Amino acid sequence: MHEILIIGGYGVFGSRIARLLSQSADFKLLIAGRSLEKAEAFCRELAHPMAQPVVLDRNLDMATTLRQLRPWLVIDATGPFQGMTDDDYRVASACIHAGTHYLDIADARSFVEGFSKLDDLAKQHRVVAITGASSVPALTSAIVAHLGRDLAPIHDIEIALSASNRATVGTNVIRAILSYVGKPIPLWQQAAETAGYGWQSLQRRDFHVTGRPSIRNRLVGLCDVPDLRLLPQHFRNCRSVVFRAGAEMTMQNLLLWLLSWPVxxxxxxxxxPLADVFGTLQRHMGFLGSDRSAFDVRVAGRAQDGMIERRYSLIADGGDGPWIPCLAAALLSRHLAKQDDAGEALSFGAYPAIDVLPLADFEQAFGAFQIATEQTERRVAPLYAGILQSGWDRLPAAIRDIHDTNRHCAAEGRATVTRGNSLIAKIAHTIFGFPAAGDDIPVRVDFLPEGHQETWQRRFGAHRFSSCLSAGTGTGDLSERFGALAFDFALLAIQNRLEMHFRGWRLWGMPLPRLLAPNIHAVETAKEGVFHFDVEITLPFGLPLLRYRGTMTPKA
Structure with a gap:
């Protein structure tokens, strides 16, 4: 009989972990929390013959508690783990000193990253201590490992999660999310660390699984999770990792996005500090929306016959989404029990739950719930190649090389910039961050493929501006978006050159009058094997706005 102490055992996630473990007669469950009344009530509800209520405060003397209870395993299902200091590893440290195995469901990047400082101590005491036994990074890394099993290397990892509005969320979960809204978070892009901001860079996502109604048009924003650091370290040569998540209701995501800016x-x-307020709002709005959650992992990389993209999609119906973060802890508990009984492998030490469980284990566990999954694969062509189709092959090699984002992720060169001096031109320069005028300016463009679109981050000297490019609605159409403003073009391969012909513009998807539109003329050519670009933008009535022209070469 293995005794498992679940801290927060009657909480949102701890109670689900307890229910999963109660399916086995091999475990005695110690349901722990600050309230004896709540622990007793949950044990009665659980109706497990070996469930026992325990009063415990994780912030007090854990060493004494462990000496008294002598559990075989401790699962910390409390949190939030965001903002914890070195002293907050005291629960794990106390378990290791007591010779007790340890798991937690932490999704806080700093906490999970720093956990390995306990590794030597855990090995010395022959203890398994694993952090992040939850959706991130346990499930996400299992999916990435499965999708990227024969890719050499994995180039891009993109993860999106959308939670049902009716999912029960505790105040600690809300506090954890609010702790990083508007705060800088590390992003791995173009094989280098850069910065984003919590709950910004919103995107709309659709989620599809064959045989289930699709989930469409949900907003997701940047989140601070362990995967942002751990996945690039584990999957070597990965050039980008992006993680986004969002609530089901658009207004909730937009509210967080608006509040992220003052932070x-x-x-x-x-x-x-607003966690209680948001918790109250969430409870009062729980009747809105649906009981459907979704999860999507996209991995792109190079196979033997070219670039491919694999996607793992998951849709949870019937309010079963909140079970997913609890599965890894239950699965690892069973693995540990087998290890103690038969010597199976989970290494002694203290480490994150990166690639410690195979996806097949999760898939088997999904079978008990209304959870459907699907894996798809497609060949990946560079954005411009997909739009131009047969016209792509007619372009000079120098132009194709610049736009072949399967082979490189940046281009560098020199440029000349001229700017208009009218008042409206100066306002536009400020809004869009256009570069200052000058000759022989160093220029760099970073290409960030993400799904069916590319973000171009341009640097002219010290000035930066970026836009998001994607295929338009018609054949040969290209859309370029600057925030809420989008410009539509026809992309044409004409006589060994590439031209962009302006077709229209939109604000938040609404067409704007063509009479007020700027005139945009963009041409790419190749001269003696070197890529040349020339982009000129004029305002209505012929007022000059911006022109930049120069040369670039691809960079690995």
Whole structure:
């Protein structure tokens, strides 16, 4: 009989872990929390003959508690783990000193990253201590490992999660999310670390699984999770990792997005103190929306016959989404029990739950719930190649090389920039961050493929501006978006050159009058094997706005 102490055992996630473990007669469950009344009530509801309520505060003397209870395994299902200091490893440290195995469901990047400082101690005491036994990074890394099994290397990893509005969410979960809204978070892009901001860079996503109604048009924003650091370290040569998540209701995501800006600007230190307010709002709005959650992992990389993209999609119906973060802890508990009984392998030490469980284990566990999954694969062509189709092959090699994002992720060169001096031109320069005028300016463009679109981050000297490019609605059409403003073009391969012909513009998807539109003329050519570009933008009535022209070469 293995005794498992579940801290927060009657909470949102701890109670689900307890229910999963109660299916086995091999475990005695110690349901722990600050309230004896709640622990007793849950044990009665659980109706497990070996469930016992325990009063415990994880912030007090854990060493004494462990000496008294002598559990075989401790599962910390409390949190939030965001903002914890070195002293907050005291639960794991106390378990290791007591010779007790340890798991937690932490999804806080800093906490999970720093956990390996306990590794030597855990090995010395022959203890398995694993952090992040939850959706991230346990499930996400299992999916990435499966999708990228024969890719050499994995180039891009993109993860999106959308939670049902009716999912029960505790105040600690809300506090954890609010703690990083508007705060800088590390992003791995173009094989280098850069910065994004929590709950910004919103995108709309659709989720599809054959045989289930699709989930469409949900907003997701950047999240601070362990995967942002751990996946690039584990999957070597990966050039980008992006993780986004969102609530089901558009208004909730937009509210967080709006509130993220005062935090980013330094007007507010953190939104975490508003956790109780947001919790109350969530409970009162729970009747809205649906009981459907979704999860999507996209991996792109090079196979023997070219670039491919694999996608793993998951849709949870019937309110079963909140079970997913609890599965890894239950699965690892069973693996540990087998290890103690038969010597199977989970290494002693303290480490994150990266690639410690195969996807097949999760898939088997999904069978008990209304969870459907699907894996798809497609050949990946560079954005411009897909739009131009047969016209792509007619372009000079120098132009194709610049736009072949399967082979490289940046281009560098020199440029000349001229700017208009009218008042409206100066306002536009400020809004879009256009570069200052000058000759022989160093220029770099980073190409960030993400699904069916590419983000171009341009640097002219010290000035930066970016846009998002994607295929338009018609054949040969290209759309370029600057925030809420989008410009539509026809992309044409004409006599060994590439031209962009302006077709229209939109604000938040609404067409704008062509009479007020800028005139945009963009041409790419190749001269003596060197790529040349020339982009000229004029305002209505012929007022000059911006022109930049020069040369570039691809960079690995």
């Amino acid at each position: 980013r600007w330094g007007w507010i230190g953190s939104l975490a």
